[in-house]
Amino acid sequence: MSQKTKLSQSFSAIPISYNDITFYMTVLxxxxxFESSKVSRADxxxxxxYQRLLGSKRAKDIARYINxxxxxxxxxxxSAQKEAKLQFDDKSKLLTxxxxxxxxxxxxxxxxxxxxxxxxQDIPLAVCIFENLDLEEExxxxxxxxxxxxxxxxxxxxxxxxxxxxxxxKDEVRQRLFHELNEQPTSPLSGRMSPTKSVSGKLSHVGFxxxxxxxxxxxxxxxxxxxxxxKMLINFLSAVEDVLIESxxxxxxxxxxxxxxxxxGAFDDICDLVMMKFGNYQKESFLDIVEPIGGINWEDYxxxxxxxxxxxxxxxxxxxxxxAELPDGLF
Numbered sequence: 315m316s317q318k319t320k321l322s323q324s325f326s327a328i329p330i331s332y333n334d335i336t337f338y339m340t341v342l343x344x345x346x347x348f349e350s351s352k353v354s355r356a357d358x359x360x361x362x363x364y365q366r367l368l369g370s371k372r373a374k375d376i377a378r379y380i381n382x383x384x385x386x387x388x389x390x391x392x393s394a395q396k397e398a399k400l401q402f403d404d405k406s407k408l409l410t411x412x413x414x415x416x417x418x419x420x421x422x423x424x425x426x427x428x429x430x431x432x433x434x435q436d437i438p439l440a441v442c443i444f445e446n447l448d449l450e451e452e453x454x455x456x457x458x459x460x461x462x463x464x465x466x467x468x469x470x471x472x473x474x475x476x477x478x479x480x481x482x483x484k485d486e487v488r489q490r491l492f493h494e495l496n497e498q499p500t501s502p503l504s505g506r507m508s509p510t511k512s513v514s515g516k517l518s519h520v521g522f523x524x525x526x527x528x529x530x531x532x533x534x535x536x537x538x539x540x541x542x543x544x545k546m547l548i549n550f551l552s553a554v555e556d557v558l559i560e561s562x563x564x565x566x567x568x569x570x571x572x573x574x575x576x577x578x579g580a581f582d583d584i585c586d587l588v589m590m591k592f593g594n595y596q597k598e599s600f601l602d603i604v605e606p607i608g609g610i611n612w613e614d615y616x617x618x619x620x621x622x623x624x625x626x627x628x629x630x631x632x633x634x635x636x637x638a639e640l641p642d643g644l645f
Contacts, residue, residue, distance in 0.1 A: 344437050386429075390442070392442065394418055418443070469519040484531070487530060550604075567612070
């Protein structure tokens with residue numbers, strides 16, 4: 315290692331090019347690397363973050379492992395940012411970057427990096443440095459790498475699809491609906507949804523996806539614009555919330571994945587009945603149709619598997635059909 319200037323560091327490196335992708339393999343001192351790196355945390359930056367939460371116990375275990383005299387052979391994967399001003403000299407084979415806090419974004423290896431930072435040793439770390447990656451490419455590498463290693467929580471995987479989903483695709487529309495329902499003050503789910511991890515009492519991406527994906531394939535939803543979709547869902551969920559509060563004194567069931575999936579399993583039937591009886595999708599119209607579900611004995615529906623959800627869905631359909639006051643045999 316040689317110091318080029320007071321503001322930069324140079325290290326021997328091996329450039330590797332494959333399929334128009336260039337990255338560098340080198341070894342950096344752990345303490346210098348830590349000061350020059352940043353982890354893009356998904357729960358801290360919803361617009362650009364994609365990393366999972368740091369497991370402090372895991373980092374401490376790595377620190378103890380290093381203090382016992384061991385080394386970490388696996389490469390930490392980094393994405394060089396513009397601030398790094400990364401340069402490679404073909405003649406000297408030296409890779410140079412500026413010593414700034416956000417020179418590198420950690421794509422993989424945050425626990426190893428934090429573990430070495432907490433250790434007593436300044437050990438050499440093998441690193442793989444990509445350059446010229448945009449955010450979408452960083453996220454894709456993160457997902458690709460972690461799908462074959464320690465699994466990324468499924469709800470975080472779904473949250474990260476916002477960076478790579480095509481505009482107006484099913485995934486993109488579902489993502490927008492999730493965040494709109496979680497952020498709009500008039501939504502019964504406002505502040506009650508968790509985008510990056512499973513939280514007790516909150517609805518995660520996993521339950522939301524299972525419930526909403528079939529709806530996005532229907533002719534009814536395909537012809538609506540995003541604002542109409544959002545308004546309809548808020549009207550529907552607000553009506554269900556009122557029924558739950560009236561019958562149970564709480565709407566906490568609305569954020570239970572099993573109930574949420576069963577509820578949307580009956581959504582098509584409910585919409586058909588509402589339109590036939592009232593000709594609109596106003597909250598008051600939904601409320602009239604879903605009011606009977608308040609009489610369901612929830613103790614009879616405690617399962618969480620697919621069969622339990624299907625059974626609850628059929629019960630919801632039965633209850634709302636009894637309220638429709640439509641000719642016999644129509645349903």
